[in-house]
Amino acid sequence: MTFPSQLLEFLKQSGVKGLAGPILIVMVLAMMVLPLPPFLLDILFTFNIAVAIMVLLVSMNALKPLDFSVFPTVLLITTLLRLSLNVASTRVVLLEGHTGPDAAGKVIEAFGHFLVGGNYAVGIVVFMILVVRNFVVITKGAGRIAEVGARFTLDAMPGKQMAIDADLNAGLIGEDEARRRRAMIAQEADFYGSMDGASKFVRGDAVAGIVILFINIIGGFIVGVLQHNLDMATAAKNYTLLTIGDGLVAQIPALVISTAAGVVVSRVTTDENIGQQLVRQIFSQPLVMMLTASILGALGLVPGMPHFAFLLLGTGLGAAGYWQMQRARRPVETPDAAATTSVSMEPPEASWEDVSQVDVLGLEVGYRLISLVDKAQDGDLLRRIKGIRKKFAQDIGFLPPSIHIRDNLDLKPNGYRITLKGAEIGSGEAYTGLLLAINPGNASGTLPGTATLDPAFGLPAIWIEAALRENAQAMGYTVVDVGTVVATHLSHLISIHAADLLGLQELQQLLEHVAKHAPKLTEDLVPKLLPLATVQKVLQRLLDEGMHIRDMRTILETLAKFAGQTQDPDQLTAQVRVALGPAIVQQFYPSSQELQVIGMDKELEYLLAQALQAGGAQQAIEPGLADTLLRETRAAAQKQEQLGLPTVLLVPSQIRDLLSRFLKRALPQLKVISHDEVPGFKTIRVTSMVGGRA
Secondary structure, three states: OOHHHHHHHHHHHHOOHHHHHHHHHHHHHHHHHOOOOHHHHHHHHHHHHHHHHHHHHHHHHOOOHHHHOOHHHHHHHHHHHHHHHHHHHHHHHHHHHHHOOOOOOHHHHHHHHOOOOOOHHHHHHHHHHHHHHHHHHHHHHHHHHHHHHHHHHHHHHHHHHHHHHHHHHOOOOOHHHHHHHHHHHHHHHHHHHHHHHHHHHHHHHHHHHHHHHHHHHHHHHHHHHHHOOOOHHHHHHHHHHHHHHHHHHHHHHHHHHHHHHHHHHHOOOOOOOHHHHHHHHOOOOHHHHHHHHHHHHHHHOOOOOOHHHHHHHHHHHHHHHHHHHHHHOOOOOOOOHHHOOOOOOOOOOOOHHHOOOOOOEEEEEOHHHHHHHOHHHOOHHHHHHHHHHHHHHHHHOOOOOOEEEEEOOOOOOOEEEEEEOOEEEEEEEOOOOEEEEEOOOOOOOOOOOEEEEOOOOOOEEEEEEHHHHHHHHHOOOEEEOHHHHHHHHHHHHHHHOHHHHOOHHHHHHHHHHHHOOOHHHHHHHOOOOOOHHHHHHHHHHHHHOOOOOOOHHHHHHHHHHHOOOOOOHHHHHHHHHHHOHHHHHHHHOOOOOEEEEEEEOHHHHHHHHHHHHHHHHHOOOOHHHHHHHHHHHHHHHHHHHHOOOOOEEEEOHHHHHHHHHHHHOOOOOOEEEEHHHOOOOOEEEEEEEEOOOO
8 A cells, every 4th residue: 555545544534633733743843943934923923822712711611620631732732832932933033133123023023012111121020920920830839739639539549449330239320331430530540640740841831931031132132243233232122122022922821821720620520610610609699799898898998098999899899799689588489379279178088099009119218318319309319219220120131110219207317218018128327418438348547427337238337528538538448429328228129139029010021021022932931831920930039049030031941841841830940040050150150160169968968858858848957957057058158258269059959949948048148059050061179068078
């Protein structure tokens, strides 16, 4: 491929915008080497001023620093542009300065004559003041803020990452949103780090401006006197005014861009730009304005003071404060009482509408938590609950019932209660205005606040003030707000009780959804081969053991295959588990070829099989054997946890169901799988033993 074709291909992929950066850099470097006429210098100096103004306006209208994330690069490019213009103008000043004050163009002449009145002494003083202000005050302060911001951002990154993981696990956000938030955290750290380094460009530019000023004045004086035979006074005046104009036309844009840098790194992120924040936080408080007007009026009455200025501003602020006070006192219009509909005093007859059904899922809150679930107050918990149901449907495989929310004055003001079919399954307390700092196990240091336990997982936690968020995250705490606390608790409980949420109505909706893709499968199975209630029991048994039912195609095909042999839900569930074996194993061993499991002594397996046969339909274990089995299994599970391995017990298929139901209440973290569920391509290694030694 030839060079022209490669260039055309590059232009197609990147477009004209892709060439803007390289062209600008090449032009900046060319200005340092190629001589420029005065007219072109005027255009470039005007362009430099325009860029500085645009950068300042963009920085003031950005809502958060990352809205102007390219600012460090802009700072570098504008600094290079000013330096290249200094070099180009210096060349013209030294070569043509003897011809008069317009030798370097009209812009430099205007800054040298109009702004400082043609007095080069005044020009030098003004130039030095601008440079010192820029170098000592604005740039140094902005650089310090960027340095501290970068340090705190890096320290808070682990806590923010854990907060994102907590929201993701609770179903409040999806994978794409979590990925976007993680990228934003990394960009924040990169931005403040870049700003910390980019501020050195402006400081170096200020030093270079001072050096260039004295070089131009001394060099111009020597060139004018020795080469062009000017008298010393004329040479000093011409070259000094040109140099001052050149310095001012470069330093004023530098001051503007330094101000923009300070605005970007010093603002607090909100939903308002700088102008809106200033108006709302300073000029929207009538009491402050009235007091300020009173002070200005009092100063205006002092003899010797400029009465007109003080009294004019005092009167203006007083009028603005009075107008805002009157505006705040305006009564809120209410509907006419006469227009309201009168209510009959006679009680209505009872009807079926008075019979209320028990909510499948309910959330009751105390009166201080009503703001979390009130649409009128933009309750954040309502949006989170929608996310919980969506994530549950994606992870488990069916849409859970709607969650009905109501206030309950019988609860504590900060209390809440989660109910399932009218029965309480969880409760807790949450404090609006505070944050919950959860210790995941590796947090360092203690925080002032109210100690408690995370209601979802029982981890140690502390209710802290919002101002301590960054400090807590830097210590390694996972910090969440009130809405996240309640939402995480709710998400955890509905995941545990997934089997109870799969009613006949939800199952019918699930089968209708599957029928859109496999209509023949559902038609042949329900109700021709199996009643709907039997399918429900099979799915509930799977959910009860922590499995998802997303692979409905495999489940229904297996049920259709074995429905002619048995109608027993337990036997059908065992066959479905065998069909789902690879998915079950992958759930516990995501990327391992070798399964490190807890095994069972052959003699104990034989005793359990005999007990199963003797018990028949009762499937009971003799008390002495039950105690031994529970003790041995608990010891093996503890050993497995110490090794950092999944607590999975591998047993023969005929006793798997019995052991799973027996051990579930005492050891909920233990999962029981059968030999038939292990795929043939996996290898097994027994690391712990129940009733013997590995």
